[in-house]
Amino acid sequence: MRIKEHPILELAEKPPIPFYFNGKKLYGIEGDTIASALHANGVKKLSESIHLKRPRGFYCAIGNCASCNMVVDGEPNVRTCITPLKEGMRVENQQGKGHIHAK
Amino acid sequence: MIEKDGVPSLNQVKAEFPTLETLEKPKAIIECYKRIPCNPCETSCPFDAITVGEDINDRPRIDFDKCTGCGICVYNCPGLAITVSQIKGEEVHLKIPYEFTPLPEKGKRVNVMNRSGEVITQGTVTKVQAGKKQNKTALIHLSIPKEYVYEAITIEVSHGS
Amino acid sequence: MQNKEAIVIGGGPAGLTAAFELLQAGASVCLIDRNERLGGQLTKQTHMFFGSEKQYASHRGIDILEILTNALGKYGNKLEILTQTTVVGMYRDKVLACVKGDKFFKLKGEKIVFATGASEKALPFENNDLPGVYAAGAVQTLMNEYGIKPGEKVLMVGSGNIGLIVSYQLMQAGVEVVGLVEAADRIGGYLVHASKIKRLGVDILTKTSVKRAIGKESVEAAEIWDLDEQWQGIEGTERTLEVDTICVAVGLAPLTELLQQMGVKVQYVREFGGNVPVLDENYQTSVEGVYACGDLVNIEEASSAMVEGRIAGINAARSLGYDVENADFRIKALHHELKDLRGGPPGDKVRKGLKKLGVAT
Ligand SMILES: Cc1cc2nc3c(=O)[nH]c(=O)nc-3n(C[C@H](O)[C@H](O)[C@H](O)COP(=O)(O)OP(=O)(O)OC[C@H]3O[C@@H](n4cnc5c(N)ncnc54)[C@H](O)[C@@H]3O)c2cc1C
Ligand code: SF4
Ligand code: SF4
Ligand code: FES
DSSP states (O other): OBOOOOSSOOOOOOOEEEEEETTEEEEEETTOBHHHHHHHTTOOOOEEOTTTOOEEOOSSSSSSSOTTEEEETTEEEEETTSSBOOTTOEEEOEETTTOOOOO | OHHHHSOOOHHHHHHTSOOTTGGGSOEEEEOOOSOOSBOHHHHHOTTOOEEOOSSTTSOOEEOTTTOOOOOHHHHHOTTOOEEEEEEETTEEEEEEEEOOSSOOOTTOEEEEEOTTSOEEEEEEEEEEEOSTTTTTOEEEEEEEEGGGTTTOOEEOOOOOO | OEEEEEEEEOOSHHHHHHHHHHHHHTOOEEEEOSSSSSOGGGGGOOSBOOBOGGGTTTSBHHHHHHHHHHHHHTTGGGEEEEOSEEEEEEETTTEEEEEETTEEEEEEEEEEEEOOOEEEOOOOOBTTTSTTEEEHHHHHIIIIITOBOSOSEEEEEOOSHHHHHHHHHHHHTTOEEEEEEOSSSSOOSOHHHHHHHHTTTOOEESSEEEEEEEOSSSOOEEEEEEBOTTSOBOTTOOEEEOOSEEEEOOOEEEOOHHHHHTTOOEEEEGGGTEEEEOOOTTSBOSSTTEEEOGGGTSSOOHHHHHHHHHHHHHHHHHHTTOOOTTHHHHHHHHHHHHHHHTSSGGGHHHHHHHHHTTOOO
16 A cells, blocks of 8 residues: 655655564554554554554554554554564554454 | 535625636636635746735636636645636536546547536546646646536546556 | 754744744744644645746745755854654743654744644544544645555545645545535635646535444545535435545634743734634734744745745744844735735635734734
């Protein structure tokens, strides 16, 4: 879902960054946030709402709404839309308030 | 109605055109139907053919005697509201602003659209200006059948693959 | 706690011009923004802007940003830029609480210019929390900052300039815009923007809104319906559009919470989408030495935000005791620029709002 060609923006090719999503190896690119890398891989569901367990994706993409909270390297409640992607990061869907996956 | 769906009426469009005789020379057709605070059309025209004037909200007016049809205002207008039109025999030569990739190549047959976004005919790309001056708003020259002079406004975007 | 001469909060067009005027007058400036990059809304605007040459009309937003940041370049030694730094709290004695990563610190400013802009409003409809329902700004961020498509087929909600422009930007990114719905009976934004997408085949449906989003894990379709005179949905008019994204562009609300913490007087102005600070003609708030400008003051345009930033910056510099060359003349000219920009129909709302605030227009 990356834009290949754009009339205005220059989209330079950037080196890939491997990371893990729910244990599966995926690739983002340099300059990605965690949420943008996931979205580029077609992953839209990032978390589940606390009470009703409804799927949640990002909404504001600028760190305002907490809709994109995920568990990153074991740490819950990371706002993935503004957290830069790093090589080898382990990213997991967050369920509810963010107790860590039993896995 | 333009306020409801973005489509100006044929009368609105025709009111922006000179006579078809005048159109034997290329002329800018300005379709800026509502007052907005904007005037790059005026400041970009090297021939002082467009006037917005003292109140920057006034609608631009064109002096067809001064307009040479150069097309500079076409790629400077942030509303992409200007085209250049010229009647040559049985054809209309049209210059339109275009901000999509890939750019069509010279000689290519393209679908021509009206102001409602419907394909009305086919045309031929006769020239593509996309240099530094155009600054990513390319100027596409088209040749289309004359009968579409008041209808043709842009070309269908083809996103390559 | 560190003391600063002047602090500018927010690095959008208003903050950048305010910082420039302060620096030019000789003041030291600490410019704070929570983003990685300066520019605010400008970082995502790939289209050419309106206005006149004075506000860099006909340049693209991203290019205007470059002009504004380059202008700051020569004041390097007097300018401190703190990016990825969020101001999270304000105290009455002009002390700011800031967070950068996991660090927390306080700054005190002799003069403070607020230029924090606005946040996007949400729209209530069934399933509006499904992944695939995104604020227009988020869609822009994804496309124009990260080069990623938000989806393949989008329904746009809202026909203000943002809805119209983001629709166009989506098409430029190769995304299909299936339609645009607008609750009011006419298009809200500039008609030139509307005509630009309509002639490329995007249907603009007025008196229409989203009833609900449909989908399990993410948006698979949108149900839209006609609205009656009271803006209520009409049963039986529902239609389903196959889309994977619903982009919400229904307006902005000024980000004034911080100012309120500081005890700045605010007033609710419907035209500006919420509480806005009460200002004097120098763009000073009810707290001495605290200024505000840009979308935070009234939801408008980058063109006017830049002019307001200059006025606030010059006044802040003057109150610090700096001699600003031709200050009176320049401020008068800047007020005149604002008056010109707001003189037409698009300025009606702004003029009405300012009148409520008691600001002469
Ligand atoms: C799609 C779209 C199209 C537009 N098109 C045009 C156009 O054609 N012409 C035009 O003139 N205008 C246009 N605008 C409007 C224009 O972008 C805004 O009016 C303008 O950016 C407002 O400037 P500002 O500096 O007040 O706020 P912003 O640009 O929003 O900047 C505010 C800054 O403050 C920062 N901030 C906020 N809170 C904090 C905090 N607590 N701590 C630290 N930093 C903080 C933010 O990160 C941001 O960088 C458009 C806007 C959009 C969304
Ligand atoms: S086409 Fe050239 S001469 Fe005519 S109005 Fe535009 S800029 Fe001026
Ligand atoms: S530059 Fe274009 S949008 Fe602006 S006033 Fe002129 S014609 Fe209208
Ligand atoms: S999407 Fe809103 S905080 Fe990340």
